[in-house]
Amino acid sequence: MERRSGCGVHQICFLFLLLFSLYPVCCRASWMWLGITSVGVPEKLGCANLPLTHKQKDLCKRKPHLLPSIKDGARIGIAECQTQFEHERWNCSTTKELSVFGYELTSGTKETAFIHAVMAAGLVQAVTRSCSAGNMTECGCDTSLQGTGSPSEGWHWGGCSDHIQYGTWFSRKFIDNAVKNMSSARGGDALLTMNEHNSEAGRQAVAKTMATDCRCHGVSGSCAVKTCWRTMASFERVGNFLKERYEGSVQVLDRSKRKVRRKEKDQRRVPIGKEELIFLNKSPNYCLEDRRWGVAGTRGRRCNRTSAGPDGCNLLCCGRGYNTHVVRHVERCECKFVWCCYVRCQKCESMNDMHTCK
Ligand SMILES: *[C@@H]1O[C@H](CO)[C@@H](O)[C@H](O)[C@H]1NC(C)=O
Ligand SMILES: *[C@@H]1O[C@H](CO)[C@@H](O)[C@H](O)[C@H]1NC(C)=O
Ligand SMILES: *[C@@H]1O[C@H](CO)[C@@H](O)[C@H](O)[C@H]1NC(C)=O
Ligand SMILES: *[C@@H]1O[C@H](CO)[C@@H](O)[C@H](O)[C@H]1NC(C)=O
Numbered sequence: 001m002e003r004r005s006g007c008g009v010h011q012i013c014f015l016f017l018l019l020f021s022l023y024p025v026c027c028r029a030s031w032m033w034l035g036i037t038s039v040g041v042p043e044k045l046g047c048a049n050l051p052l053t054h055k056q057k058d059l060c061k062r063k064p065h066l067l068p069s070i071k072d073g074a075r076i077g078i079a080e081c082q083t084q085f086e087h088e089r090w091n092c093s094t095t096k097e098l099s100v101f102g103y104e105l106t107s108g109t110k111e112t113a114f115i116h117a118v119m120a121a122g123l124v125q126a127v128t129r130s131c132s133a134g135n136m137t138e139c140g141c142d143t144s145l146q147g148t149g150s151p152s153e154g155w156h157w158g159g160c161s162d163h164i165q166y167g168t169w170f171s172r173k174f175i176d177n178a179v180k181n182m183s184s185a186r187g188g189d190a191l192l193t194m195n196e197h198n199s200e201a202g203r204q205a206v207a208k209t210m211a212t213d214c215r216c217h218g219v220s221g222s223c224a225v226k227t228c229w230r231t232m233a234s235f236e237r238v239g240n241f242l243k244e245r246y247e248g249s250v251q252v253l254d255r256s257k258r259k260v261r262r263k264e265k266d267q268r269r270v271p272i273g274k275e276e277l278i279f280l281n282k283s284p285n286y287c288l289e290d291r292r293w294g295v296a297g298t299r300g301r302r303c304n305r306t307s308a309g310p311d312g313c314n315l316l317c318c319g320r321g322y323n324t325h326v327v328r329h330v331e332r333c334e335c336k337f338v339w340c341c342y343v344r345c346q347k348c349e350s351m352n353d354m355h356t357c358k
Pocket of ligand 2: 129130133135
């Protein structure tokens, strides 16, 4: 069966990959590309032809059954990034290129920090889900809790507790060794350290947001016996957690091979927590388009006239002002059930203002 997709013909795909592997260091290919490909494409291309580093290809060849989870992890990571930044000047947009995030992937800003954290977390989440679904021989549910609990309080551990250790191990193995070549080419050991720290912060976020779920058993929901299990939070929760870390991210000194230190002079001695996001370079304001740095600018972005938040026209449009368009909105309304058996509706029209940045 032939599946039509963006990269259906092998030769074309190969050329495409070759072309991008010659791209400048800024826009090197990344495994994250798997998150924007069509279903089935990575499997069809095979580990050797994917935009992966040598080490990642080796790992992929040894564990080809993990390819769907890697793709899934990349997909949920990208989607969560775009949801979290939907209303901000930098909106986590991706390109069709193999670098996915373009310059932002290596710019060393707090946006870079968020990308690495959320992608590493996505990989933990996707692999762990696959473990819990019983899809893998090398991992499964967390059995260490089984048979314990608190009978006196009427509950015990049961069901399938998510066992994030394997997913965490895999996310480290797959990602942390991968960035080495990319940044050493740029002479940036500091960037490598930054990326690894933030990837780990992403994995920590999955661990920190884990929760306990319980189900009651007993006559008519009396809850005489409760079964509980540890479960990963929704990935949205993980995204919220990381977004907060992004807001409070710490600028560190740009120096290689030495311990990471805060940039702020009077805070150098304050240690940096594992869960904190760190960055090297101040972000641009993302207001105006700048092709050199892959900044799209906010012209044409939809804004909210009454909001005081980042989606408000004032902040989002960087004070340039906005255009107002009237959009006609048609919907089904005043639906009535007609005996028997259908629903009859009216068409209602409304006019709404839409604002976009100048
Ligand atoms: C981000 O904003 C640009 C316009 O600046 C828009 O073209 C793009 O679709 C947006 N991306 C997402 C993921 O919302
Ligand atoms: C488990 O494997 C089945 C069949 O291969 C697949 O349909 C399902 O999506 C997998 N689940 C996870 C969580 O990977
Ligand atoms: C870095 O790249 C070289 C070839 O360019 C390769 O031989 C080496 O294995 C790579 N190292 C890592 C850590 O991926
Ligand atoms: C605009 O912002 C206001 C205030 O934050 C909010 O109540 C409203 O729902 C927003 N409108 C849209 C269209 O998002």
